[in-house]
Amino acid sequence: MSLLKSITGRYEKFSGTSENNxxxxxxxxxxxxxxxxxxxxxxxxxxxxxxxxxxSVSKEHGEISAELDGRIKGFLTATVITTKPFETAVDLxxxxxxxxxxxxxxxxxxxLVKIYEKLDKTLTFIGSGKYGNQ
Numbered sequence: 001m002s003l004l005k006s007i008t009g010r011y012e013k014f015s016g017t018s019e020n021n022x023x024x025x026x027x028x029x030x031x032x033x034x035x036x037x038x039x040x041x042x043x044x045x046x047x048x049x050x051x052x053x054x055x056s057v058s059k060e061h062g063e064i065s066a067e068l069d070g071r072i073k074g075f076l077t078a079t080v081i082t083t084k085p086f087e088t089a090v091d092l093x094x095x096x097x098x099x100x101x102x103x104x105x106x107x108x109x110x111x112l113v114k115i116y117e118k119l120d121k122t123l124t125f126i127g128s129g130k131y132g133n134q
Contacts, residue, residue, distance in 0.1 A: 010103025015112055016093035019129060025113050027129030028089050029120070035062070038088040039080045041122045045115065052076070072111050073098050087126065090119060 017026045031038055043064055046052045051070025056063070062080040074096030081089045092112045098104055119125075 010105050012103075012105045013097065013108075014093070014095045015105055015108035017091045017112060017116075021129070023109070024129070025116070026109065028091050029116050029125060030083065030127045031088050031090065031119070031123035032086055032126050033088050033123050034086055035080060035082045035088055038090060038123060039064070041119060042078045042080055042090060045118055045122070046076075046078070068094075068111075072096060072107055074108065074111075076111075076115075078115075090116075092116070 015026070017028055019028045021027045033041070039059060039062065043054070043057065046054050046064060046066045049066075049070075051068055051072075052066040053069065054064065054066045056065040058064075063077060064080075065075065065077045068074045068076055072094075074094055076092065076094045079091045079093075081091075083089050092115055094108045094111055096104055096108060
């Protein structure tokens with residue numbers, strides 16, 4: 001069953017980060033920053049990407065959405081949440097209608113990992129996954 005799930009998982013057209021994701025690289029990232037700093041960093045990251053076009057910014061809900069039109073064509077949403085004073089969590093979700101014979105999910109996953117790597121250089125990374133619940 002696990003083999004079948006890993007094969008069919010390659011063809012899923014959605015990937016996202018979460019607190020308890022089995023993939024350690026796709027666990028929620030926590031940063032030592034207030035909400036405004038983290039939100040602005042995510043927005044600046046999207047603006048700096050020539051393949052991204054911001055479609056929605058909702059500071060009240062902590063969400064920024066963008067259409068991607070580069071190597072990966074899809075829709076990306078970042079959610080920024082304050083968990084403690086000067087501790088903010090960032091989750092990412094990406095989806096695509098593109099079909100690939102090899103499966104699109106690994107490319108979507110890699111896009112999320114790249115975004116986290118860029119955010120880790122901009123903000124002070126303090127942990128991922130269950131770190132925030134300790």
